[in-house]
Amino acid sequence: MKFSKSLIGTLRQDPREAESKSHRILLRGGFIRQLAAGIHTYLPLGWRVLRRIEQIIREEHERIGAQELLMPAMSPSELWEKSGRWEEYGDDMFRFKDRKGRDYCLCPTHEEVVTEIARAKVRSYRDLPQSWFQIQTKFRDELRPRFGVIRSRQFIMKDSYSLDRDETGLEKSYQLHKEAYIRIFTRCGIDFEMVQASGGVMGTGQSHEFIARVDGGEATIVACSSCDYRADIEGAQTGGTFAGFEDMPVTEIHTPDVGTISEVSSFLKVPCQQLVKSIIFTAPGKKPLLMLLRGDYEINEDVVKNRFGFSYRPATRDEILAVSGVEPGFIGPTGTYSVDIYADDLLKKATGMITGANKNNYHVKGLNISRDAKVKEYFNMRVPKAGDICTQCGSPVELYNALELGQIFKLGTKYSERLGATFLDEKGAEKPVIMGSYGIGLERIMACVCEQKADERGAVWPISISPYDVYLVVLNPAEEEVSACAGRISKALTEADFSIIIDDRDISAGIKFNDSDLLGIPLRVTIGPRGIKNGKFDVSLRESGEVSAVSEDAVVKLCQDHKAALLKKLEK
RNA sequence: CGGGGCGUGGCGCAGCGGUUUAGCGCGCAUGGUUCGGGACCAUGAGGUCGUGGGUUCAAAUCCCACCGCCCCGACCA
Numbered sequence: 001m002k003f004s005k006s007l008i009g010t011l012r013q014d015p016r017e018a019e020s021k022s023h024r025i026l027l028r029g030g031f032i033r034q035l036a037a038g039i040h041t042y043l044p045l046g047w048r049v050l051r052r053i054e055q056i057i058r059e060e061h062e063r064i065g066a067q068e069l070l071m072p073a074m075s076p077s078e079l080w081e082k083s084g085r086w087e088e089y090g091d092d093m094f095r096f097k098d099r100k101g102r103d104y105c106l107c108p109t110h111e112e113v114v115t116e117i118a119r120a121k122v123r124s125y126r127d128l129p130q131s132w133f134q135i136q137t138k139f140r141d142e143l144r145p146r147f148g149v150i151r152s153r154q155f156i157m158k159d160s161y162s163l164d165r166d167e168t169g170l171e172k173s174y175q176l177h178k179e180a181y182i183r184i185f186t187r188c189g190i191d192f193e194m195v196q197a198s199g200g201v202m203g204t205g206q207s208h209e210f211i212a213r214v215d216g217g218e219a220t221i222v223a224c225s226s227c228d229y230r231a232d233i234e235g236a237q238t239g240g241t242f243a244g245f246e247d248m249p250v251t252e253i254h255t256p257d258v259g260t261i262s263e264v265s266s267f268l269k270v271p272c273q274q275l276v277k278s279i280i281f282t283a284p285g286k287k288p289l290l291m292l293l294r295g296d297y298e299i300n301e302d303v304v305k306n307r308f309g310f311s312y313r314p315a316t317r318d319e320i321l322a323v324s325g326v327e328p329g330f331i332g333p334t335g336t337y338s339v340d341i342y343a344d345d346l347l348k349k350a351t352g353m354i355t356g357a358n359k360n361n362y363h364v365k366g367l368n369i370s371r372d373a374k375v376k377e378y379f380n381m382r383v384p385k386a387g388d389i390c391t392q393c394g395s396p397v398e399l400y401n402a403l404e405l406g407q408i409f410k411l412g413t414k415y416s417e418r419l420g421a422t423f424l425d426e427k428g429a430e431k432p433v434i435m436g437s438y439g440i441g442l443e444r445i446m447a448c449v450c451e452q453k454a455d456e457r458g459a460v461w462p463i464s465i466s467p468y469d470v471y472l473v474v475l476n477p478a479e480e481e482v483s484a485c486a487g488r489i490s491k492a493l494t495e496a497d498f499s500i501i502i503d504d505r506d507i508s509a510g511i512k513f514n515d516s517d518l519l520g521i522p523l524r525v526t527i528g529p530r531g532i533k534n535g536k537f538d539v540s541l542r543e544s545g546e547v548s549a550v551s552e553d554a555v556v557k558l559c560q561d562h563k564a565a566l567l568k569k570l571e572k
Numbered sequence: 573c574g575g576g577g578c579g580u581g582g583c584g585c586a587g588c589g590g591u592u593u594a595g596c597g598c599g600c601a602u603g604g605u606u607c608g609g610g611a612c613c614a615u616g617a618g619g620u621c622g623u624g625g626g627u628u629c630a631a632a633u634c635c636c637a638c639c640g641c642c643c644c645g646a647c648c649a
Contacts, residue, residue, distance in 0.1 A: 009599095011598095012583075012598060013584050013585095014583095015583070015584085016578080016583090016585095018642090019642070034641090036640085036641085037642090092647090143646080144645090144646090144647075197649095198649095407649075409649070437649080439649085476607055507611095508609085508610065508611055510611085511610050512608095512609085528607090529608085
């Protein structure tokens, strides 16, 4: 490819809208172009990267026996009504009507569609197991698209689905995908980790996320400092220490207009650990719940929802008033109103605690939870925090941000039951297909590599996904000898199976060098009058900056050696 | 949706207590000189000042509404 004829167009300055590192680099290098919030064009350079990622994904899925197909990007509402997600998905789903007024969506994911295929095609246990994948555009009307391509409304995803006859089969499919994912991210040059994930509204099946440590990643990971425990904070469980304070009789204290934990803490000059948060959860048509939690923790809403139902959410001020009769900030477990009380397990032996008195502008002190509150059950409802205790080994945990690149998930029979995807087993009994679902965000791999590998000068692509292998800088392309030499070298490199971009632009050398750095092509060969004169040409490596000068007929060999070494590094 | 910021040639910005032809840098085009880490000279093209309404003799500039984009938060298989 000749740079002079390409649609690359690097930018000298960072576009104003770009904030995160990957967004800046992708925009400046001319890899992507934004059309609207969370909607991007993949320009030739970015598209080449995505296609190479796609190819790696394809190879690794085929290696585990998965078959590629392509489902439609749009779907009629019926399927989603059957699964219950036409409602559940809410505003995150792009919806529209056809000319006859029938409802459709742009698929945010494809469980429904794939299950519909399974319903029609899978009849017998002899048809199982199956593993199907596609690489396809997904649509989600995100509340807030951000970080360029990392959280967008239209994005490319590899999604695959396994169909099995029993749990053993599912476990095998799951393991195969896990291994494929490890190979994929390794080949893409990503520094990643596998962590336990929460099922969220998908259910409670086993799930793992593949994440990359990146500043500003939107997932928070809880990691043990000494063993291998790693979990997404949404599903993480950690231990804590019991906080006991002076055992004293329960007495009321006047706390005028002092409602929040931090206000009470500074007003009474006590640590947050001595306070108990009282949080009311409500759900339409269900009994309100009162959750008790130590003041220095946040409640994990997912845990509550998974346990009591997904319609539960924290009560609004009006609901709190209706349920308890007091303002938020002063509710507590000692009142007489009709709620079921649950408490975090760290409060079980807690003594001398302070919480709302269920009376406006009053708190109580000297509370021993097990003595003074009618707790139905204790369980871990905390969002973990740094310094908590690992449940596996007892060492302290740490928290960090990460970017979620992929997730594997044991779905079970949720969709096959609802959509009627069944098969007959050896005994002729009809059973629902047992499913797994597995996703990878392609743009996130691209962005992640920028976040992890790029330096001040620009991108640094691993050779496995770089848009080109070699950047051929041609200095003074107007000089006949130079262009003839560039022609010979590019021909030789092409014949040796290198993809190359030739910077034949009639501009100053600095721009070409800077652009080659910005574009992050792993190898660079410089051809100019000086090289012609000396009979030596610079071959340099983007990542290390290492430069060697070799004669014309040694260029290809050196590039081959470099390429082999770079590929070897990606094997891990 | 709450809080904050911003919309002026392709990109980055100035102008915004009302005044005639809306500037600057980069980029782009043409010619020339240069040529190993963002050169220089000359000439030139390119703008409904986000949209709509209002105030005014006069609006990029003042007022109102709306739209869009970015950041923080809420949210997120």
